[in-house]
Amino acid sequence: MFRRSLVTLAALLASTAAFAQSGKVTVVTSFSKDVTDPLKKAFEKAVPGAVLEVQNRNTNAGVKFLEETRSNNQVDLFWASAPDAFEVLKAKKLLAAYKPKATGIAEKVGSYPVNDKDGFYVGFAASGYGIMWNERYVKANKLPTPKEWQDLAQAPYFDHVSISAPSRSGTTHLTIETVLQGEGWAKGWRTTKEISGNLRQVTDRSFGVPEAVNSGQVGYGIVIDFFAFSSQGAGFPVKFVYPSVTTLVPANIGIVANAPNEAGAEAFVEYLLSPAGQEALLEPTIRRLPVRPETYAKAPADYPNPFKDKNLQGLLTFNAETSEGRTAVVDTLFDQLITFQLEPLKAATKTLHEVDAALAKKPNAQASALAKEARDLIAAMPVTDAQAASPELRAAFTGGKEKGARQAELEQQWAAFAKDNYAKAKAKADEALKLAR
């Protein structure tokens, strides 16, 4: 009742004078200047009197900022890619519900619902995850062109791949989660670790990956699509591919609870969803996939269209709740098993690549068996799917009062588990290599 009357009131306000006199609208966003500047200009032109004040913070810092300043909130909108971050904000009651009035917006993009089912945030553009690479680098090093995630685990890619840590980048977290949901917990981690054995670096910023690929410091990067598209837009010699296990996830905007300028915030959301706002997404420096199907008619040739393209149909349904429930566990597992154990993991992987090469020349059953054992050791996980979502483990990361292990204790256990397994795997791989040669 109350909410409905609020919505009506808001609609009334938005449709009358409030629209014309929006004043200052403050938005915290992880989007770069290249994205925000054109939209800011267009919005201020479309809504006279409105001034969009953009505060650029990365997703995590933005969430932390809203949390720290909630006692005296000065921010109207939160605007970022990762739906996870919005789930966190929603759970902390930092968002206000709002139902947009714009029509003609797709219900789903890929197989992901565009809007939050509880109405706390709305999708305005879609993005998918994939692999980008530097053509000059690939040519100079005579490297292959990848199609699937699994390709990156092959021998030629060793030491040429880059990813950002999922604990540091909302988008990478979604990529890992997509693989885990698409292939299942055990198989998904196996794939992740096999790719990770080929990593050159794990960066601590999402943008660190396209930056390294663009400047040719690494060959391949696991990135969100618009990093690749906007790099192409800026003239860098890079290419991008969507693997078949990917998901299209909407980039979102949500109105902050107790926003000082609610009417202005709503006006901006409506603008983003309007035909003009959606068309702005096609600009070379922005390159997001609009959620308004008709907008694609104005897109340049080769522009991916999730409503038409075959390879973007029937993708995996990404479950944001599953993801949110185990975010901290997945991130910490990645850090402890991969980021901080990268050297031993790479050492074992390198030897296994050599074993494969030797076996291709001269098959040897015993060596193959040893190599398989080594791979299983690398793939082994200290916790199961069910444990990862259990309240005990969650409590360790959220500072809950329940009894259980402290986060630091878990991390020590997991790190020790990984170190031990990788050392054993390396020993087995060495043995296999001796036999195979």
Place this chain on the structure above:
Amino acid sequence: MRRSPGQVALAAAIALFLLLFLFVPVATVVYVAFTDRAGGLTLVNFLDFARTELFVRSFWNSVYVSAMTVLWSSAFALPLAYLTTRFEFRGAMLVQTLGFLPLIMPPFVGAVAMQLLFGRNGTVNLLLDEHLGFKIGLMEGLNGVIFLQAIHYFPFILVNLSAALRNIDRSMEEAAQNLGSHGLRLFRRIALPLAMPGYVAGASLVFVKVFDDIASPLLLNVKEMLAPQAYLRITSIGIDDPMGYVISVVLIGVAVLTMWASAQVLKGKDYATTQRGGGGLARRKLRPREAVLAYAIVILILMLVLAPHLGLLLLSLATVWSFSPLPDAYTLAHYARVLGDSSLYIKNTLLYSGLAALIDVAIGGAIAYLVLRTKLPGRQALDWAASAALAVPGVVLGIGYLRAFYGVKLPDGTPLAALWIVIVLAIAVRRLPYALRACYAALQQISVSLEEAAENLGATKARTVRRIVIPLMTGGLLAGFITSFATAAVELSAVLMLVQNNSDAPLAYGLYVLMQTPAGRGAGAALGVIAVIIVALCMALSQLAADRSQRARGLEM
């Protein structure tokens, strides 16, 4: 010396400043390190720290990198400082100014420029690979961090050591020469020991700074060092665990310990000299062959330490620069793009860093005076407290300011933390240790007998400070101002948390925003070049002013 009410009031005011703008904000964040999940007090988190292999490994990595960096920085700084102060060296001032530039490396772009030059597929390695068939891992692992840090932070030693060498009493050197000493021996036995306060001030700063630096290791993707570990844990979402803060406490502990140790090194020796004014070492003429050698050394060092800036300049003029020794083509478009925005950023940067550096020199000078010239109980604590700021990660300070001041509302409802002056205070607190060390070293070299003479002639304490101490400390105060100012101009981590308004944003923030996009790389570099040029100009001007005033006073004597 007596305790005067003025001194007590001064000490109290400084203590209050540090309490309000350093300790309270930091405490609101760091107390988590001492609590368990139920909220009770505990030390179990520190036990966890000692038991976690990753943290212990990171700790020793940090110690190793910091120590090696001090070594390499000294190798860069000693020749430059010695040659420019001890000899008639044309372009000495240019060398001093250029040698200072590495300290003003704008965040992010600097990193990209370094990778493009020295990285795995940077200019150097691509050329080596093409012509000689091998690559060198200049930017790999811990050695890469040492390489970067030594280039970045050696100016701390250069500035402080040069100031100290200029302050040495010429008569000491002459006495040694009369006794038959000359050349290297003269330098080793007389000049260097007498310049020790400056060297130790610089070296201890380098050690602590490297120990606490987040940016350089992370840009090389070296995460297994202590400060990056703290940063990564604190800024990761959903991880409300105390370990990040435990590491912060350890970092603060190491910083304070280093400052204490450096005080111990100098303890019990007297570095003060009475001869002032146009003093400093006698400048010797270089013989032709020596001159060639000296210029070769200076140019070689400058080329190495200024390479990042050259890379930055190239990047700002490049269209596309990817996997090639040099950019594909050149353009001025990036400068055109940032010109509109940058005037506001520049104004804010100059205002913030200027104010912050003034606050730093005032407080730093006052603390140095209280510690070295008075017997106030607890004066040493002021020194250590201010130095501890060196070790507080910028994001901890940023979050602390938000927690402590965001709830405080002004009459019109805007939060106190939203005012730009809060950014100034945060920067001032973070850069205070630089100014403090410089002031401290400067005062250590002034003989107290000069002040006693003034007081014997009837001058009050305040008048003595104003007419004797401050003029004699000019060199050190200036070194402190410049160091604080220049580094404040590129400060990012605390600023990023506190900027609430584009119109209040400094250059570093504008740069950060640009550097998040592929198309923004060149523009970011252009903004970086503008920042470096402006800061360098300001430095050169203040250096010129100081030189002139010193020369004027020298003539009077």
